Amino acid sequence: MDRERQQELREKDRQYVWHPFTQMKDYAAQDHVLIEKADGIMLYDADGKSYYDTISSWWCNVHGHGNPRIKEAIRRQLEQFDHIMFSGLTHQPGIELAEQLVQVTPDGLTKVFYSDNGSTAVEVAIKMSFQYWQQIGQQSKTNFVFMENSYHGDTIGAVSVGGVDLYHAMFKPLLFNAIRVPSPDVRQLGNERTPEREAALVADALDAVRTLFRERAHELAGIIVEPMIQAAGGMVIYPAAYLRGLRELCAQFNVHLIADEVATGFGRTGRMFACEHAGISPDILCLSKGLTAGMMPLAATLCREEIYAAFYDDYATQKTFFHGHSFTGNPVACAVALESLRLFRDEAVLEQSQAAANTLTEQMNTFTSLPHVADVRQLGMIAALDLYRDPETRTPFASDLRIGTRMYHAGLAEGLILRPLGDTIYYWLPLCTTPSQIEDIVERTQRVLRQVTAPLS
């Protein structure tokens, strides 16, 4: 794209666009990167400069950009029909995707309710759980439980069960009351991490839930969790034992376990779904992002048959679940999701990515000896580390240094899209990333890290 056209677009971007999660003044003196092409893990700006999309465009992209089979699936579906309503009408891609989702997700989930994004998948889960208890005669079960550090989206219902104050505190007067339980964040153990201490931490976190459930289960509809990784809350990877304990407590005390796999679903953690690391099935499961391989908006909320059954009755009994979105079950998005699942099978994507994940493990190890680095962690194609002024004592950098933002900017110069969460640097790689790309990404990141931290040491 010629420079004049670029300039024109940049001015219009400033004039008309309000970007999400962005302090727009940060971009007064500096431009948003204008992307013109994407291919595999690479993005190309309008000057042709390339960048590794190390965070899969917000944890969405699965098979890389521009996958020819996905494009062909879109073309094929458009030859048949584009969008039609999903009430009263139905269609093959919507039906077949529902079947496949029931098959690939953890056991016991039997029905699929579509919506458009991760936030609405969570809203559906909350409303479904709430209405279920009303309809089986346990009207006092109206409250929800969430974990500290959790993030479930930005609509009011999703924010109400969110545990990151930066995003949520402002909106308190609009939120329903929900109950926070501790996160078994093993980073709390600092340098004292041993298997025993981890187990004790998990036991403590579960005790908090048990105490709450014992006292108030009769008021509780469900508990919502991001299985294995609290993503937006800082890439907190926690032990699978916590999930197993939670599953037992929910069964024992009759509280729905709602698993939000919007971010973790579809192979990113090394398993198709993060719940598999713990060998558990939730009562309700939320999916989005990777569902369409990161191509277009689509979400699904799956539930157990007994939940569905509590809504299934004569119309006059008024048990209908009155929830829906205009674009529910968009046929093009469903066709894309189906093709993505075919790709998983035909190209043994999960198995293939295992080699890459092993390389990622080796490479992440090389960070541990670098200055300012602590808590290097990984699960499948996700890896993270935290930067501290003094990592030994976990003394943070002054927040006005905005280390993460500096890493972001320096990363761009090195051809990396990094998007740190505070001072947590992370990768969330497409499953198509090759071992040698991972080596290159890590080498570049370490160069960036030295550049950013050297003047501060």
Add this chain to the structure above:
Amino acid sequence: MDRERQQELREKDRQYVWHPFTQMKDYAAQDHVLIEKADGIMLYDADGKSYYDTISSWWCNVHGHGNPRIKEAIRRQLEQFDHIMFSGLTHQPGIELAEQLVQVTPDGLTKVFYSDNGSTAVEVAIKMSFQYWQQIGQQSKTNFVFMENSYHGDTIGAVSVGGVDLYHAMFKPLLFNAIRVPSPDVRQLGNERTPEREAALVADALDAVRTLFRERAHELAGIIVEPMIQAAGGMVIYPAAYLRGLRELCAQFNVHLIADEVATGFGRTGRMFACEHAGISPDILCLSKGLTAGMMPLAATLCREEIYAAFYDDYATQKTFFHGHSFTGNPVACAVALESLRLFRDEAVLEQSQAAANTLTEQMNTFTSLPHVADVRQLGMIAALDLYRDPETRTPFASDLRIGTRMYHAGLAEGLILRPLGDTIYYWLPLCTTPSQIEDIVERTQRVLRQVTAPLS
């Protein structure tokens, strides 16, 4: 599609899919219509039987299904790049669409914030308005006002400002408190409708708002309305004078006017936006559905510059709007929306649809003399009527007769997709509908109406 395959899909539909807004037991003995093809206003089921999509697949479709220019726009965008994140990165379709939206929407709206569906467009509006007052030092302005009969979506924030109890009453414990004002529903005047009485009704409805604002404006962030037509609330068409009055009151008392044009936007009412009927500009505007010509999920919330400006500051002042969705500004959806706006221009869509709207007026007049029909009404390509046992006295049919549902079923047999709201029968036609198609649709509908009501007379 052969019958065996159809049967297989129908069984899977029952086994795996939970359809939106649907009492699934209604479909125990009866099938969802399995759609296999769509073209213009027509849908075709797996047996090749055709149906008029008289409600534009939930008020979304604008130019008809399968428009070749839209398909080509998708293909073109996919050749460039598919989905990329819209924070830190930007792209031509997202920028150009924002520019165009600012240009085509009512004056004074300068910034575009994207999201994925109508509900999130409303959630963004609510949170934006709320945070605005917090940041300009008017912290007590935390409440929202809505109209009875209103519908703004199904996420908890949108439900909190919803006025249709059927959808919303159940979830009360999860909702924030909002304040209901009367709807200037001229149907209240029954057979006594005169311009004077309509004006008095509007004046009364505005008085209620004035009284509320006088007492509590210091606590009020905004009032949200569906301009001109309360759609899901029963296709309530109200006088433009109400909107003008509301605009004045909002300015006078410093309360945001939030216009939800998710349903009415993009030409459906005979103007590009329903606000134009009243010649007003809101402070915040919500768009979705027709934004992509009904092809795929995309939404936008536009606001005045002063609102944007209240968030624009040094990062450390903590004024960032922390809202975003993974698929924000999806490039494919933006490219489709741009092509739809080009179609509006190149094919003079609004002007063309005027002839069709005139035919619709003539044709709707033929309903007025039919038994059981009352309150025939129309705005642009939207028209509605209510069915009563006795239309003179507005005595309804017994609700367990489910007249609307009967109309729906009988409509299918006649090749019509109708989706009555209770006993309100309506059309929400694609702008490409021709006068002769309208005649055919109305003729079929009247046949259906006679079939359904004759045995009840």
